[in-house]
Every structure is written in structure tokens, then in C-alpha cells.
């Protein structure tokens with residue numbers, strides 16, 4: 540397993556955000572982290588990256604504790620806010636980050652190609668569209684062919700064609716052996732994943748493949764399947780002192 544999370548509890552701002560998460564991210568596949576806004580996806584990804592103080596539990600990444608300095612060159616991370624220099628061109632950014640992690644110079648062309656950014660290589664990042672800027676950030680995360688790629692909502696703000704292209708690129712990257720952990724709140728992207736982590740309110744409701752989720756919930760529609768998993772969970776764990784929230788069928 541590329542990532543193993545066990546009993547993860549995280550508090551932020553005096554509030555418990557993750558309530559004891561157990562999950563795993565297999566190598567050479569795309570694992571989708573799905574759940575509504577505010578359910579704790581970014582907090583879980585930050586924990587995998589070693590950027591989050593853990594209140595309890597463990598996070599093991601490529602056999603080492605999350606955040607270990609040996610992991611720096613083996614993991615690519617793309618946070619929600621593009622993390623590239625606005626006053627440099629796309630190529631200058633890529634060359635700079637390639638030198639920081641010791642990636643070979645030829646890697647620049649590979650990542651520009653993967654993200655269809657060749658035509659913009661000499662454009663200042665500050666003048667790119669939002670979607671292009673996200674892709675520039677993603678290109679940096681792909682440098683050095685990391686063993687694990689952690690991507691926080693990478694397709695937000697992208698048009699449907701680019702979204703499809705990006706998911707094709709994720710499949711290609713996984714086929715070369717990289718583990719991808721990709722968060723999204725768009726259920727139609729779930730179908731492109733090999734494995735799904737379904738989250739709600741800081742709890743992991745399920746980890747399984749899209750096919751297994753469809754079979755178990757008796758629906759082909761993954762959005763409906765997710766709603767059925769939520770209903771099932773709520774039926775088994777009614778909130779103390781509250782009536783069960785009505786989830787539309």
C-alpha cells in the first residue's frame with residue numbers, strides 16, 4: 540500500500556474534524572476521495588502530506604511516517620490553491636521546481652505535454668486563465684515521476700473536455716505505477732477511479748471500488764449509491780438527541 544491511515548483523529552481550531560479514519564491507498568491506481576464540501580477531504584490530504592498535526596492515529600506513506608523528509612522527492616502534491624510563482628513563466632516555474640527536487644531537465648517537456656501546456660510554456664503564470672494555472676500547478680506536482688500523487692480537487696474550474704483529458708492522464712500515470720489520491724466533490728468523476736473513499740462529516744463511510752459500490756447499493760448511479768451509503772450509515776448510527784436527517788432518494 541502507498542498510504543495507510545489508521546485511527547486518524549484531527550482537531551482544527553478546537554474542533555474535531557476527522558473522527559478516527561482508517562483507509563488505504565493502493566499502488567498503481569487512482570483512489571478518489573469523495574464527499575461534500577467541508578467533510579474533511581483537505582484535512583485528510585494534508586495529513587497524508589505531513590502538513591497536519593495529528594491528534595490521534597497514524598499515517599504511513601511509502602513505508603514511512605507522513606511528513607518524513609525522505610518522502611519529499613517521492614510525493615507530488617497539488618493543493619487547491621495553485622502553488623506556482625505568478626511572476627515566472629510556466630517553463631521557468633517547471634525548471635525551478637525540477638531543480639529543487641533534482642528531476643531531469645527532459646522532465647519539463649513530459650509534464651508540459653501531459654498537461655497540454657506546450658503552447659503556454661513561455662507565458663507568465665499570472666496571465667494564465669484559472670484552469671491553465673491549475674494545470675501549471677499540476678505539472679509541477681508531476682515532476683520526477685513521484686510514487687504518490689496527492690491532488691486536492693484538481694479539476695475545479697476546468698471545462699468538461701479538459702476534465703476528461705486530465706482523468707485520462709491520471710489513468711496513464713497510475714498505469715506507470717504511481718498511486719494517485721484525488722479529491723473531488725463531483726460524483727461523475729468517481730467512475731474514473733479504481734477505488735473510492737466516501738467521506739461525510741469527518742467519517743469514512745466506505746472504501747471500495749465503483750463496481751462493488753454499485754453492486755452493494757443496487758444502483759448503477761454512483762451519486763445515488765453514495766446517498767444510499769449515507770442513509771445506511773445514518774440508520775445504523777442515529778445522531779444522539781436528533782431525528783435522522785432526511786436524505787432525498
Ligand SMILES: Nc1ncnc2c1ncn2[C@@H]1O[C@H](COP(=O)(O)OP(=O)(O)OP(=O)(O)O)[C@@H](O)[C@H]1O
Nearest residue numbers: 551552553556575576577578579580581582583724
Ligand atoms: N484552520 C482551521 N481551523 C478551524 N477549522 C478548520 C480549519 N480548516 C478547516 N476547518 C474546518 O474543517 C472542516 C473540514 O475542512 P476541509 O477543508 O478539510 O474540508 P473539505 O472536504 O476539503 O472541503 P472543500 O471540499 O470545501 O474544500 C470544515 O468544517 C472547515 O470549516
